[in-house]
Amino acid sequence: MRFYIKTFGCQMNERDSEKVEAILFENNWQQVENPEDADLIIVNSCAVREKAENKLYSELGRLKFINPKAKIVAMGCVAQINYEKLKHIADIVIGTNTIDRFYDIARDKSKNGVFILDKMTDPDHIFPHTSRISAFVDIMYGCNNFCSYCIVPYTRGREISRNKDAIIEEIKQLIDKGTKEVMLLGQNVNSFENSKNYRFVDLLYDINKLDGLKRIRFTTSHPKDFSKELALAIRDLDKLCEHLHLPFQSGSDRILKLMKRGYTKEQYLSKALMYREIVKEGSITTDIIVGFPSETQQDFLQTVEVLKTVEFETSFSFKYSKRPLTRAANMDNQVDEEEKLKRLNYLQKLQADITQKKLKAYEGKTIEVLVEGQSKKHNGFSGRCRQNIVVNLEFRDNITEGKIANVVITKALKHSLVGKVQGQ
Structure with missing residues (x-):
């Protein structure tokens, strides 16, 4: 049996697709690059922006047209919230919390249908990997922040931290297979908690002790929870890489409050610059949203000021996109698309100049x-x-x-x- 898989979205989606691939490989399925050759076609979806969601529907239509005989699976974030719509397009709809259904599909026992759960039944299950040198490892699932623009709490559910022993065991298995680096994944890794006395930094120290592992990375940190203790761990742990991804989204206190981000511009700058001071050779990257409802030019200039002050090695900037279920979708004073694009272009040009300066500084090192x-x-x-x-x-x-x-x-x-x- 042959399968084709297409993935949209973030590292969490990439890891979910890898789980699917590994399950199918273990059951002697063959992956093909051409969907026309597949018996099973899988599309893993992202819902964080409207454009990404629309890509799913467009891709499903295209794939059904070029290979009408294949069984179609729609999975991922869009599947989790829009399964009623997708069940009329795809043969099987699998949400973010039911990836284990692929064990049945791999054995050719799964019937067509919709498989959606609000939460995982076994978050500590160790899914197989296909990666070799560097591997993604989930340390937690879901998000409790409910930022007013973000659909993730609805597509990924509430926060669940995996048991530290399951995480360590998964990494040990990867080391035995030759993995040199792990990327720890979570919507907000700072929220990881096995107990009140065992938090994310404690996990990092334990992973750092593992023989055979060369590097540790993680993503993503939330600014409201980022601490000096974590910055010191990045500086002091020999396997923990000197890179921090710390989204700030907006430099305007008014917009940050509307976004429900839980920090002010000055609080963000204090933490970002504290990291710069402690981790001398470290890099810092970020996420930015332009054109959030009611964002004025003055609000936008506050965002520009943060970019200039921190001088991120790179930033991932996007136009605000209305998402269903979120509070921001119903806010007044939506910014028009032309103005969003104008602000985005300005910001990306500024970041490109900063990035080039940062990269030039590496020449000769x-x-x-x-x-x-x-x-x-x-x-x-x-x-x-x-x-x-x-x-x-x-x-x-x-x-x-x-x-x-x-x-x-x-x-x-x-x-x-x-x-x-x-x-x-």
Whole structure:
């Protein structure tokens, strides 16, 4: 039996798709690159923006047209909330909390239907992996923040922290298979809690003790919960990479309050600059929304000020998108699309200039790079440095996947670096 899978969305969606692939592989299914060759077609959906949701419906229609004989599965965030609509399009609809249904599908026992649960029955279940060098590991699921623009609490449910022993065991299994780096996943990793006396930082210290593991990353931190203790862990733990993703979304206190973000501009800046001071060689990235309902030019300029003050290595900026079930969708004074685009273009141009300056500063330096495999855009291998910047390697001699190499940076590109392994 053959399957094709298409994934939209974030790292959580990527990990969910990997779970599906691994389950099917373990049951002797073959993955194909052409959907016309598949017996089973799976589309994993994202609902964080309207554009991403529309892509799902468009893709399902296209795939059904080119391969009408295949069984179609719609899964993911859109499936979790719009299953009534999707059940008329797809043969099987699987929500974010029912990925274990793929064990039945893999054995060709699952009937057509809708499989949706409000919460996971077994969050500590260790799903298989297909990744080799670097692997995603869920440490928690869901979100309790209910930001007024965000649909995630409705698509992923309330927060559930996995048991620390299950997390450690999963990572040990990965190490035994040759994994060098783990990326710990959660909508807000700072909220991880096994008990009042065991929090996210405690988990990081325990993972750091594991023999054979070379690197630890995590995403995402929420500013209201980010602490000096976590910044010190990033500085002090030898396996924990010096990179922090800390979304600020807006620089306007008025907009932040409407967003229900739980912090002010000054509180965010205090934490971001505290991280810069403690982690001297660290990088920091962020998320930004422009054009939130009632955002004025003055509000937007406050966002620009944060960008200029922190000088993020990169930022992921988006136009505000109305999402069903969220409070912001019904707010007055929605900003028109033309103005949103104007602000977004300005912000992205500013960030591009900052990013280029940051990358140029690496030229001539020697940095540690984990070689991940063949570069997608360059003739050679590529990997990431501890600051989470892609590094393309000039020469292939004596380089293998999974190797950690000292690399001399020879050139800064638009979004990445070029370098050669020291001694070659």
